[in-house]
Amino acid sequence: MSIVITGATGQLGRLVVADLLAAGVPADGVTAVARSKEKAEDLAAAGVRVHIADYDDPASFADAFRAGDRVLLISGTDIGRRAAQHAVVIDAAKAAGVAQLAYTGVFGGPEADFLLAADHRETEQLILDSGLPYTFLRNNWYTDAPSFTADLAGILERGTVVSSTSPGARIATAPRTDYAEAAARVLREDGHLGKAYELSGDVAWTLDEFAGEVSRQSGQSIVHRSLTPAEHKAVLTGAGLPEELADVLVDVDAAISRGLLAGTPGDLSRLLGRPATPLADSIRGALAELDAK
Structure with missing residues (x-):
């Protein structure tokens, strides 16, 4: 039996692998599925089994999984194509007879009606239809997403947070890091089959509060600038984003406005056995990283 992580060289996948190893899972008991051998060289050097495969190449998943494996399917990034890509992994997992297929979906599951959630809803249904033992990890947004602390340098330069x-x-x-730790726990611990976890922070915040906390910690005046959807799309496309992606991001903000990403059911903190990382701590860490550069 192996714990298998797809997309293992991505930002989330690497954290999950690191958490598994830190928790004492033997390196040879972890399989990293990656598209590039070069990007997985460090994982192979650490003793992790590496399998090269691509969601767009079903044949590449031959022998990726074995009977009894616990698999984490990390969702792809090709919006609109992901369900078909994920079906490749689901089919291979079913053929191998894996013991668990965990999937990183989106907060709200079937109730998430925004554009970005469509692939996730379809993937969850494909997993249910497959009959595989499943665990759904429905992640809310990342605090370190490009709209938030990942763009802290730009926010400080502009003096504004735009939405x-x-x-x-x-x-x-x-x-x-919190979502990765939760995924690693679900993979290495028993008792999570047939469950759907709604994973979020413990406290929901507004963009005004985000701007205020950045101001407080940085000593600079940061404001939240609220635009119309059309104005927001123009800003995003003006920054070089494709129109289709800009539409998706504006639609996410509409979902936030409808309260779809404000829930705090506590599943994440229960899985972690501790509170989820507060917004202020994430901002503090991001500022420290900027200062270190």
Whole structure:
């Protein structure tokens, strides 16, 4: 039996592998599925089994999984094509007879009606239809997403946080490290089959509060600038984003405005056995990284 991570050289995948190893899972009991042998060289050097495969190449998943494996399917990044890509992994996992297929979906699951959630809803249904033992990890937004602390340098330079969310709209984020730790626990511990976890931070915050906390910690005046959806799309496309992606991001802000990403059910903190990382701590860490550069 092996714990298998797809997308293992991505930002989330690497953290999950690191958490598994730190928790004492033997390196030869972990399989990293990656598209590039070069990007996985450090994992192979650490003793992790590496399997080269691509979601767009079903044949590449031959022998990726074995009977009894616990598999984490990390969702792909090709919006609109992901369900078909994920089906490749699901089919291979079913053929191998894996013991668990965990999937990183989106907060709200079937109730998430925004554009970005469509692939996730379809993938969850494919997994249910497959009959595989499953665990759904429905992640809320990352605090370290490009819209938030990952763009802290740009926010400090501009003095603004830009969105098209409605006044007072809240979002309950957690950093990628928290979601990775939760995924690693679900893979190495028993008792998680047939469960859907709604994973979010413990406190939902507004963009005004985010801007205020960045101001407090940085000593600079940062404001939240709320735009109309059309204005927001123009800003995003003006920054070089493809129109289709800009539409998706503006639609996410509309979902935030409808309260779809504000829930704080506590599943993440229960899985972690500790509180989720607070927004202020994430901002503090991101500022420290900027100061170190």
